[in-house]
Amino acid sequence: MPTLIRAHAGGMVLANDAFTHVDDDTPIPPGDVILSLTRFQAEGERLLGEGRAVGVRLTTADEVEALAYDLPRIALVALEFPKFRDGRHYSNARVLRERLGFTREVRAVGDVLREQAGFMLRCGFDAFEPADGSTPEAWDRATRRFRHVYQRSADGRTPAFVERGS
Amino acid sequence: MYRYDVIDKEFVADRTAEFREQVTRRLAGEITEDQFKPIRLLNGLYLQLHAYMLRVAIPYGSLNSAKLRKLAYIARVYDKGYGHFTTRTNLQLHWIKLKDAPEILEHLAEVEMHAIQTSGNTIRNVTADPYAGATADELDDPRVWAEAIRQWSTLHPEFAFLPRKFKIAVTAAAKDRAATRVYDIGLALRRGRGGELGFEVMVGGGLGRTPYLGPTIREFLPTRHLLSYLQAIIRVYNRHGRRDNIWKARIKVLVASLGAEEFGRQVEAEWEKSDKAEVDLPDTELARIRGWFRPGFAKLAPRSEAFEAAKAADPAFARWTRHNVHPHKQPGYAIVDVSLKVPGQTPGDMSWEQMEVAADLAERFSLDDIRVTYQQNLLLPHVRLDDLPAVHKALAEAGLATPNMELISDIIACPGLDYCALANARAIPIAQQIATRFADDERAEAVGELKIKISGCINACGHHHVGHIGILGVDKKGEEFYQLTLGGSGEEDAALGQMLGPALPADKVAEAVEQMVEVYMRERRDGERFLDTFRRTGVAPFKEAVYADAH
Amino acid sequence: MKALTGNRLDDGEAVFWKDGRWVARFVDATIFDDEDRATEAEAKAKSQLTVVVDPYLIDLIESEGLWAPLSYRERVRALGPTNHPQHGKQALGGEDIAALQHAHGAARSTGRVALIKRK
Numbered sequence: 046m047p048t049l050i051r052a053h054a055g056g057m058v059l060a061n062d063a064f065t066h067v068d069d070d071t072p073i074p075p076g077d078v079i080l081s082l083t084r085f086q087a088e089g090e091r092l093l094g095e096g097r098a099v100g101v102r103l104t105t106a107d108e109v110e111a112l113a114y115d116l117p118r119i120a121l122v123a124l125e126f127p128k129f130r131d132g133r134h135y136s137n138a139r140v141l142r143e144r145l146g147f148t149r150e151v152r153a154v155g156d157v158l159r160e161q162a163g164f165m166l167r168c169g170f171d172a173f174e175p176a177d178g179s180t181p182e183a184w185d186r187a188t189r190r191f192r193h194v195y196q197r198s199a200d201g202r203t204p205a206f207v208e209r210g211s
Numbered sequence: 212m213y214r215y216d217v218i219d220k221e222f223v224a225d226r227t228a229e230f231r232e233q234v235t236r237r238l239a240g241e242i243t244e245d246q247f248k249p250i251r252l253l254n255g256l257y258l259q260l261h262a263y264m265l266r267v268a269i270p271y272g273s274l275n276s277a278k279l280r281k282l283a284y285i286a287r288v289y290d291k292g293y294g295h296f297t298t299r300t301n302l303q304l305h306w307i308k309l310k311d312a313p314e315i316l317e318h319l320a321e322v323e324m325h326a327i328q329t330s331g332n333t334i335r336n337v338t339a340d341p342y343a344g345a346t347a348d349e350l351d352d353p354r355v356w357a358e359a360i361r362q363w364s365t366l367h368p369e370f371a372f373l374p375r376k377f378k379i380a381v382t383a384a385a386k387d388r389a390a391t392r393v394y395d396i397g398l399a400l401r402r403g404r405g406g407e408l409g410f411e412v413m414v415g416g417g418l419g420r421t422p423y424l425g426p427t428i429r430e431f432l433p434t435r436h437l438l439s440y441l442q443a444i445i446r447v448y449n450r451h452g453r454r455d456n457i458w459k460a461r462i463k464v465l466v467a468s469l470g471a472e473e474f475g476r477q478v479e480a481e482w483e484k485s486d487k488a489e490v491d492l493p494d495t496e497l498a499r500i501r502g503w504f505r506p507g508f509a510k511l512a513p514r515s516e517a518f519e520a521a522k523a524a525d526p527a528f529a530r531w532t533r534h535n536v537h538p539h540k541q542p543g544y545a546i547v548d549v550s551l552k553v554p555g556q557t558p559g560d561m562s563w564e565q566m567e568v569a570a571d572l573a574e575r576f577s578l579d580d581i582r583v584t585y586q587q588n589l590l591l592p593h594v595r596l597d598d599l600p601a602v603h604k605a606l607a608e609a610g611l612a613t614p615n616m617e618l619i620s621d622i623i624a625c626p627g628l629d630y631c632a633l634a635n636a637r638a639i640p641i642a643q644q645i646a647t648r649f650a651d652d653e654r655a656e657a658v659g660e661l662k663i664k665i666s667g668c669i670n671a672c673g674h675h676h677v678g679h680i681g682i683l684g685v686d687k688k689g690e691e692f693y694q695l696t697l698g699g700s701g702e703e704d705a706a707l708g709q710m711l712g713p714a715l716p717a718d719k720v721a722e723a724v725e726q727m728v729e730v731y732m733r734e735r736r737d738g739e740r741f742l743d744t745f746r747r748t749g750v751a752p753f754k755e756a757v758y759a760d761a762h
Numbered sequence: 763m764k765a766l767t768g769n770r771l772d773d774g775e776a777v778f779w780k781d782g783r784w785v786a787r788f789v790d791a792t793i794f795d796d797e798d799r800a801t802e803a804e805a806k807a808k809s810q811l812t813v814v815v816d817p818y819l820i821d822l823i824e825s826e827g828l829w830a831p832l833s834y835r836e837r838v839r840a841l842g843p844t845n846h847p848q849h850g851k852q853a854l855g856g857e858d859i860a861a862l863q864h865a866h867g868a869a870r871s872t873g874r875v876a877l878i879k880r881k
Contacts, residue, residue, distance in 0.1 A: 105454075130249065130332070132372025136449045139369055144484060160233070160242075160250055167368035177246075191225045193218045195362045196438075197489045198369065205218045205362065206496040238772060240812040258815060260839045261850050262774035291849055306849070308773035557845045628835060629843035639845045689833055 050181050051150075052171040057185035060172070064100055064121070066154070079123050082107050085115075093118055102154065105133040109140050116141075121150035121172070129156045135168045142169035142199040162187040169199030212273050212580060213358045213503040215323040222365070223320045226327060230254050231313035238310065253333065253371070255301075255326030256312055259632045263307040265315060266329040271339035271357040271381070272300035272583035276574035279581060281322040283566035289315055294566070296551060296559040298623060298674055299378070300338050300583040301329055305630050327365060332373045334364035334445070339381045340388045341582040344504055345592040347540035350400045351408055353383040355501045356437060359492055363438050370445055374452035375460035377445065378417075385703065390585060392416045392424045392705035393677060395462050396444060401431060408434050414444060414474065415466030418671035422707050423463045428475035435497075439490040443482035447474070506578045506593060511543025515596030528603055530652060531614040536599065543596055547577075549589035549606060550613040550621070554646035557639050558624045559587030568609040576602050585674075587623055588616065619661040619728070620646035623674055627667025627684060628691070634667035636684025636691035636717075641665055644721040649728075658728055661741040664699075677701035679742045680724060681708040691717045697727070697753060698745045712754050726756040763829060764800045765791045766807060767839070768817030776839040776851075777814065779803055784814060787851060788840040789858035793822065793829055825865035828858060837862055 051060040064077045069084050073092065079100035080089065092099050100121035101112060112119065122141060124134040134153070141147045152172035153165050159179040166188045173184065194202050215223070230250075237247045251257075255266040267282065274282075282302055286294045289311050295303045307315065319325055329336055339357040343349065360379055364370070370377070382389040383400035391397025397413035409431040416425025432440050444462075453459045466474045522529045535548040549569055551559050561569075569589060573581035576598045577591035584590060594602055606612035615621045622645060625631065627638030642665055649655045664678030675681035681696035693715050696708030715723055728741075730752050735744045745753070765788070766779035777784040778791030785791065794800035800819050807817035821832040831837050841862055842850015852859050 129246075130372050131454060132332075132370070132374075133450055133454075135369045135372065136446050143486070158246060160246065161371075164366075164368040164371050190229050191222060191366070193222050193225075194368075195222070195365050196367055205222075206492055208218060209216065209499065210493065210495055238812065243811060244815055258769055258774055260835070261776055261842060262769075291846075305843075310772045628838055629845050634835075637844060639843075643845070691834065 047154075047174045047176075048178075049152075050173045050175060050179070050184050052166065057181040057188070059181050064098070066102065066123075077120065079121070082111060089115070089118075100150075100152070103134075103137065105131050105137075109137045109145065112141075113145055116145055116147050119147075119149070121152055122147065123152040123154045124170070126153065126155035126157055129158050129161055135164060138165070138168040138170055139199045159183055159187045163190055167194070167198045167200045167202065212275055213270075213354070213500065219323065219362075220320075223323070223325050223327075226254075226325065226366075227313065227316045227320050230316060234309060234313050249331060249372075251309075251312075252330040253328060254312070254316065255329035256307070256309070257330060257632070259305065259630050260628075261630065262305065263309050263312065264630065265304045265307045265312060265326060266297070267302045267304070267319060267324060267326050268329045268336040269300050269302060269324075269583050270361045271337055271343070271354055272341050272585075273354065274573075274581045274583065274589075275579045276570040276581070278322045278324055279566050279570035279573065281318060281324070283563040283570065285315055285318055286566065287563040293560050293562045295557070295626060296561065296583050296587050296589070298585045298587060298625070298672060299336060300341075300585055301336055302583075303626070305626070330376075331371075332375050332377075333371050334367065334373075334377045334379065337361050337364070337379045337381065338389055338394075338585065340384055341584040341590055342384065342388055342537075342546060342592065343582075344506065344580075345539050345541075345544075345546050346384055347538065348385055349383040350402055351383045351434075352501070352504045353381040353389075353400065354504050355497065356383075356398070356400075356410075356434070357381045358500050358503075359438065359497065360441065363441070363492075369442075370449060373445070373449055374454045375457070375462075377448075377462065379441070387701075387703040387705070388584070390674070390677070390701040390705075393418055393422070393674070393701055394425060396441065397425050398437075400434075403431055403433075410434065410437060412440065412444075414478075415463040415471070417461055417463040418674060418676045419461065420458055420669045421464065421467075422671070422676040423467060424705050424707065425463070426466065426471035428466075428471055428478060435494075436487055436491055438492060439485055439487040440478075440482055442490050443478050443485060447477050447481050451477075506580065508541045508544065508578075508593070509595075511541075511595060511597075513542035515543065515599075518596040518599050521600040525600075527607075527614075528600060530656065531603055531607075531612055532599065534614045534616045534618065534656070535612070539593065541593070545594050545596055545599060547591040547594045547599070547602060547606075548584075548616045549581075549591060549611045550615060551588050551611070552615055552621045552646065553610055553613050554615075554620045554650035555643050558622050558642050558646075561589075565609050565611060568605060569611065572602055572605055585623075586616075586621065588621070614652055615655055617660045617662065618655045619649045619658050619663060619724075620655055621662070622646055623662075623664040623678070625666050625672035627665075627673075631667060633670060634684065635669075635686035636667050636693065638665040638667040638673055638682075638684055641682060641684075641693065641717065641720050645724050648721055648725055658732070659740055661728070661731075662700075663724070674701060675699075676707050677705065678708060679740075679745070680727065682720060685714055687714065693717065693720045695720070695723060695757075697750055698742065700742060709750055711750060712758055715757075723757045727753045730756045763822040764794045764797075764819045765822060765829070765831070766794070766800065766803050766817060766819055767791075767836070768807060768814040771813060771815050774815075778840075779807060779817070782806070787854070787858065788831070788862065789828065789856075794819075823865065826857075826861040828861040830862050830865035837865060 049062040077098040098120035102123040380394040412429040413425035537546040624638040624642040628634040665682040666673035677699040695711040699708030841852040
């Protein structure tokens with residue numbers, strides 16, 4: 046089971062993951078699950094009806110807007126990085142947070158590395174499955190690198206131009 | 212010029228500390244080269260043929276004496292005593308050691324410089340008109356907007372991993388000295404009907420394998436919405452630009468495949484949905500930035516007797532003023548080019564000693580301001596006419612006063628296969644051969660404006676597509692060959708060059724240029740530049756001359 | 763014939779494989795006449811993550827009785843930039859450097875204009 050790190054109370058903590066990632070070819074196990082968009086569209090209704098918590102995993106080719114209608118019923122959105130260099134999910138996470146108003150967990154999965162932790166946190170991710178074996182301490186440190194930021198983003202940090210005015 | 216406050220300083224300090232730690236982890240083997248490469252690229256560090264190359268950001272080409280002296284120091288201590296100014300107004304140091312890179316970045320931070328985002332698939336160093344603040348034909352100082360873009364784009368969390376690199380250029384003048392039509396985003400300041408200022412927004416220009424001139428997607432964007440509009444453009448690109456093929460990943464391909472109209476519609480839709488007030492800078496911040504761009508000019512007479520007398524007495528000085536000195540908006544001042552194009556030398560190269568000289572001149576004679584141009588020269592933007600003879604003398608002694616700006620020996624050339632890991636052929640020796648043939652000042656002046664641009668590979672760092680004569684190095688079965696194009700321009704009359712004919716071997720290129728110059732001299736009518744003659748006659752007479760002996 | 767090359771991690775210097783070590787001069791490099799041994803060395807080199815970056819095999823030709831890299835690019839790496847003869851390995855001089863400078867493999871590009879057909 047991969048490590049799950051969560052942003053919590055201004056820091057990063059190791060979290061228990063109640064969810065099972067399910068691919069498209071495996072029978073659905075009991076308990077809380079994370080499904081692909083296709084599978085969620087086919088089976089989500091039924092699973093939610095069973096009282097389970099359901100998360101949806103989006104590839105970089107999926108449009109987050111496709112989830113707009115279902116977001117109130119979804120426990121978490123997992124955005125999957127096929128390669129750390131594929132940056133589409135930074136925009137997707139911001140759209141989820143800032144435009145679609147999603148307030149539950151947005152989780153980074155796939156090729157998720159410590160060097161990108163700061164960017165992810167700023168774009169609204171609050172849970173991470175690091176692929177590089179990072180500890181919560183290392184993750185926390187990586188997200189605290191910069192005392193200042195130059196632009197507003199989904200994390201609500203005060204940008205330099207506001208700091209200067211106050 | 213813009214000066215860092217405590218926030219900017221702490222930001223760069225944090226970045227430098229981060230990179231120092233990342234280099235330590237790489238040298239210790241804790242991260243792989245595959246993971247490290249994008250990190251070092253985001254700090255401008257490439258691995259090239261002979262060593263690492265550090266590309267230092269020079270935002271909108273703006274330097275002062277302290278910065279240039281620091282670059283001289285770094286070139287002397289950590290490199291082989293010289294640096295190479297590029298078509299993106301950055302400085303490349305070609306002999307850098309990875310283990311020294313964090314220390315070099317610390318030196319840069321001391322003078323409010325860095326190498327952030329000078330490489331990688333991110334928003335690169337922003338460029339602007341090098342005449343900013345000095346030319347009478349600008350509507351506003353473009354550096355205000357370029358600095359706003361610099362800060363906004365610095366470690367923008369959403370745009371650190373775009374499909375491909377992303378370059379923005381800003382101009383506020385009618386004459387385009389920033390090549391805005393060949394940028395991912397070109398911004399040209401315009402005045403609206405009510406007198407207010409706004410940007411014409413051009414998107415999807417670019418050179419490289421598939422060159423495009425950027426179409427205008429918005430005729431007039433109110434200046435206060437600049438950043439939110441940029442966010443909309445780049446978000447559409449980040450989400451929908453191609454990532455499956457590196458040669459089709461630039462925004463120009465997305466714009467071309469959707470069509471400018473449809474792309475513009477998507478940008479407008481994204482922009483309408485965004486919370487503009489969250490992104491756009493408040494007036495107070497714009498005013499703070501603007502406050503740094505108010506040089507203290509003296510009230511001078513428009514005519515300088517000392518200058519006129521020197522011109523009359525010294526033909527070499529007079530020639531230099533004809534080509535390397537330009538009118539200034541302020542009476543009694545001039546804009547002075549610092550030529551890095553001595554025939555036979557490497558275009559854009561500057562020794563640490565020359566950097567020291569230029570820094571001294573900037574401090575003494577140009578309100579401590581010196582600029583880098585995309586033509587790989589420097590310029591002193593604010594020199595008093597009275598001081599021109601002294602400035603000329605000092606530049607000439609340092610080998611920086613070649614009177615050849617915009618002439619045939621003012622050649623743009625990328626580092627090419629002498630340094631670059633991407634190159635297919637050398638560019639520098641070709642430039643040297645051509646410039647040497649036209650080293651005679653009188654001959655070069657007789658030929659007049661002629662812009663030669665040379666790239667060592669299809670990535671087009673040497674802007675060959677927009678050269679009056681463009682030269683592209685190609686590899687034909689291991690041999691260096693060169694494709695020539697004619698009639699390109701990167702300015703307000705922007706055009707892409709037209710192919711002359713089959714590629715030429717290395718030792719035939721300079722000769723071919725000379726043959727084409729002869730055709731031009733024969734065909735030209737009153738006042739025509741090479742480009743004008745070509746546009747009138749077409750490619751035929753030039754082709755005839757170059758390939759005549761190739762039956 | 764092949765040689766194995768890469769750039770040293772800590773300073774970026776172009777280096778060549780010599781019996782399990784890396785040397786700066788091309789003349790000192792191990793020359794492989796056996797494809798399997800070359801590939802084996804390349805695999806070993808690729809595992810040296812903290813020593814060398816992206817090692818690869820290059821093809822060789824003979825020049826003045828010595829071996830030289832076939833491609834122009836590799837000869838520039840083994841010599842230094844042609845616009846600054848005092849920089850890079852070429853500054854060391856010697857017969858081996860001269861042989862590399864005189865080598866013209868596939869990259870010779872003079873006197874060939876007659877081969878170009880006019881359209």
